Amino acid sequence: MKRLFSLIFLSFSLSFSYAQVSIKGKVTDAETGDPIPFASVLVLGTGKGMNTDFEGNYELSFSGEADSVRVSYLGYITQTKKIGSSANQTINFQLRPSDFELEAFVFEAGENPAFEIIRRAVDKRKEFDKRSLEAYETKNYTKIEIDIDQVSDRFTQRKTVQKVTAVLDSIRQLTNDEGEKILPVFFSETISKFYYRNNPELKKEIVEKSKVTGVGITDGSTTSQITGSVFQEYNFYKNWLNILDKEFISPIADSWKVFYDYDLLDSVLVGKDSCYRLQVYPRREQDLAFSGTIWINKETYALKQVDLTVPKSANLNFIERIKIQQELEPTSKGPLIPSKSRIQIKIGQVSPNTAGLLAKFYTATDSVILQDPLPTSFFNNAVELRPDFGNAGEDFWKRNRVDPLSSEEIAILQMVDTLKKIPIIRFYSEGLKFFATGFLPVGKVDLGPWTEFGNYNNVEGFRAGFGMRTNYSFSNKWLIQAYLAYGFKDERFKYSAFVTRILDRQHWTTLQFKSTKEIDQVGLEMESLAGNSIFLAASRFGTLRRPFISTTQQLNFQREFFKGFLLKGGLQIAAFDPLFNFYFLEQENRELRSRFETTEARVGLRYGRDEIIIINDNERVSFGPSKWPIFEVNYAKGLQWLGGDIDYHKLSFYLYQRLNMGLFGVSRYEVDAGKVFGEVPYPILKNHLGNETLFYTTAAFNTMNFNEFASDQYVSLRYRHSFEGFLLNRIPLMKKLKWRAVANGNLLFGSVRNENVLNVPSLDPAGNPLESFGRLDPTKPYLELGYGIENIFKFFRVDFFHRMTYLDAPEARPFVVKVSAQIIL
Incomplete structure (x- = not known):
């Protein structure tokens, strides 16, 4: 028993x-x-x-x-x-993350077995690249979260921070598993449809529903345009992936063997597909390349999954980690489209007294429809909002979320809503926006720009000013902006005011009237330097060069007829009143005059084939071109019969392109050409922009003096190249500094016809010598070459320029050093 x-x-x-x-x-x-x-x-x-x-x-x-x-x-x-x-x-x-270190792999005999797998995957890139599809449509769910992390004790001991954490303690302290506090500052969810067509390559996203909450976010319409999937698209079948405006080499690029090593780990079953699992390693730790794991289908050699990280050792500033995870699914025609993507970007502390930043992006594709290409007119706007995009309750989001929000994400939403109501947070967020944009929102108007609040120069003495504009809350059809300034030395008021009527937001059609009375400078006109605000502000401080009172009235019209094609036109009446000793010979009776008026009719065309533009409240904002150049052609006609003193024609052409040079870095070039027809005083000619300041600018010839040369026909090429660590990453003692080499080349051909040379007398009526302008030899170009180092202590750049021609000109500067500060990754 x-x-x-x-x-x-x-x-x-x-x-x-x-x-x-x-x-x-x-x-x-x-x-x-x-x-x-x-x-x-x-x-x-x-x-x-x-x-x-x-x-x-x-x-x-x-x-x-x-x-x-x-x-x-x-x-x-x-x-x-x-x-x-x-x-x-x-x-x-x-x-917990570990410090990833590259290992050395030694193969005793034969080729690395992973190489043949990569070689076959590269051979089949075109077969699986979604860009080979004629057209497709996807429905996407995108979620974005931005947190302040690495909140150190020294940071939390600040009085302003303690005011914030005291409020948050009453809700819930979010921490990571290491016990470090995180402060969520932004959270968004977006449901959108993404459209693509090939030949020509066009993209468009329609945001159907969006929910945005964040510190400093006052208008969801602007933010919702950049929280969709179009800005979170990463295609590893491209040779180079653009992330944060940097070019990263794909592990299956044509030049894979130059940048990567691989290790075949094993064969695994992913869903129903048997896949090779390969480890990916950058050959040089500072290259903009990935480390991590990729899965390649054994049968088709298509990418199945990727889990890749840009190591901390890469030549990037402030970025501690970029992590991209993707699952890819084949379409009925073969090419792959990511079904889910997750991206993390971790920005480290700039100093022990600051905090870090963590941005997390998640996109899930709910459906894929292969269809006939939609007409090019459909792609007029890169991003479009449905009229009711912001009207969706929690029931809608519960039904349409791919995955329900976690308890942490629900807590994050509550914390962000509380944070943005705290007075100290609102004060700092509005202050940062004021500094960045120049305007401070106060109800339905914005005060600014702050650059007009005060200045000092030799003509005006101390200058005080004040300005304001209406915002989107006032109207989405009318924009009114004005400022008033006063110089205590010249005792003159200056002003600028304009009213813009937005006739059509879909095709961005506007009509504008503008009236201005300002002190301007020959060759440094405010209108031509509007896109270079820092250089413009610096040039208007201290000593003004050939200043004059400019009084203008303008009537401007513009319309985008189809994607990237913008037509501009208008009429301008302007008066030129010199504040320096200036005279010219009148066309008819050859009398000396110092003041003149012009009536000018203008028309212009601008075309950017793949330029991404969003509507920021009542303004258009360009994110620049991806691949194709931007063209611009402008024509102006001076009309005597309409009240002007001078009859002339002006024609100009402009071209800009950014070129990804792969291993060798990134190039940018600008071609500027033009011709002035007719006899005109030299302020109407093209007065080429020089730079006598200590600071480097891409808009000028940096060894040329102010007002040194003018032309009535010209063509220039400005070329600059950033090697992105290509040269210095390979020097053992230099690569730890993460310095980056840069190069510049500026070339100018120009000339002036005799009639415009003789238009400028040598003496004024009193017999005093007059200021004139320099002329270029039509057979001899102006050339300057430069080289330099950027990313010094992460912020500073030093450029060395050599003037190669016109060295015998008076006050010529054969060699100059320029410095600048910049925030680059």
Whole structure:
């Protein structure tokens, strides 16, 4: 009987020991709280294991002796946890990032087996690149969260910060698993439709619903245009991926072997597809290249998944980590479209007294429709908002979210709503916006720009001013802006006022009337330097060069007829009253005059094929071209019969393009050409922009003096190149500094016809010598070459310029050094 009881007890013990056990859980990043997809989960002692899905979830069932489960993933510290005694258990893991160091791989004989896999994947790039589709449409859900992290004790001890945390303590303190506080400052959700067509390549996103909450966010319409999927698109079938305006080389680019090493880890089953799992390593740690894991389909050699990180050692400023995770699904025609993407960008502390920043982007594609290409007119606006884009309740979001919000995200929403109402937060956020934009919103008007509040120069002495404009809250059809200034030395009032009527926001059609009375400078006109505000402000401080009173009235019209094609036209009546010793010969009776008036009719065309433009309240904002150049042609006609003193024609052409040179960095060039027909005083000629300041600017010839040369026909080329670490990353002692080499070349051909030379007398009526202008030899170009270093202490740049021609000119500067400060990544 004892033996029978012993046998029964042993049987029950064995059956209990080998009972079926189910465990599930989620694997997340301990610093960010984000899920870690594709992590390896293994039940020790059973051989049972799997990879987490894109949301970091896993679920395993096993029988047998097992007491622990282990989770591991490259770039993270492996973690093991005990398994309890219950049949169904939830075991979550929070992995802490580890410092990733490149390992040396030695292959004793033959080629690295991973190379042949990569070679075949590269050969099939065109077959799987979504850009080969004629047209497609996707429905996307995009979620963005921005947090302040790395909140140090020294930062939290500030009085202003303590006022904030005291309020937040009453809600909930969000921390990462290391106990460090994070402060969420922005959260958005967007439902949109994305449209693409090839030949010509055009893109458009229609934001159907958007919910935006954030510190300093006053108008959701502007922000909603940049929170959709169009700005979070990463295609690894391109050779180069543009991230934060930097070019990163894809692991399956044509030049993969120049930038990467690979290690074939194993073969794994991803869904129903058997895949190669490969480790990716940059050959040089400072290159803008990725490290991490990619999965390639064994049968088709298509990308299945990517989990890639830009290492901290890469030649970037402020960025501690860029992480991109993607799942890709084939369309019915073969090319792949990401079904889910997650991007993390971690910005580190600039100093111990500051905090860091963490931006998280998530996009899920709900549906893909392959269709015939839509007409090019459909793509007029790169981003478009539905009229009711902001009218959606919580029931709508619950139905349309791909995944429900986590408890942490719900807490984040509550904290952001509270943060933006705290007075000290509103004060600092509005202050930063005021400094960045120049305007301070106060109800339905904005005060500014602050650059007009005060100045000092030799003509006006101390100058005080005040300005304001209406904003979107006042009207989405009318924009009114004006400022008034007074010089205490010249005792003159100056002003500028304009009224703009927005006739059509879809095709951006506007009609504007503008009236101005200002002190301007020959060759440094405010209108031509409007896009270079810092240089303009510097040129108007101190000594003014050839100043004059400019009084103008303008009537301007513009309309975008189709995507990128903008037509401009207008009429301008202007008076030139010199404040320096200036005379010219009148066309008809050849009498000396110092003052003249012009009546000018203008028309212009601008075309940017792939330029991304959004509507920022009542203004258009350009994000620049991606690939194609921007063209601009302008024509002006001086009309004597309409009250002007001078009859003339002016024709100009402008071209700008950004060129990705791959391994060698990024180039930018500008071509500017023009011709003035007719006899005119030299202020109407093209007075080429020189630079006598200490500061570097791309808009000027940096070894040329102010007002040194003028032309009535000219062509110039300004070329600049950033090597992005290509040269200095390869010098052992230099690469730790993360300096970057730059180069410049500026070339100018120009001439002046005799009639415009003779138009300028040598003496005024009193017999005093007059200021004139320099002329270029039509057979001899003006040339300057430059080189320099940027990213010195992350902020500073030094350029050295050599003037190669016209060295015998009076006051010529054969060599100059220019400095500048910039914030670049």
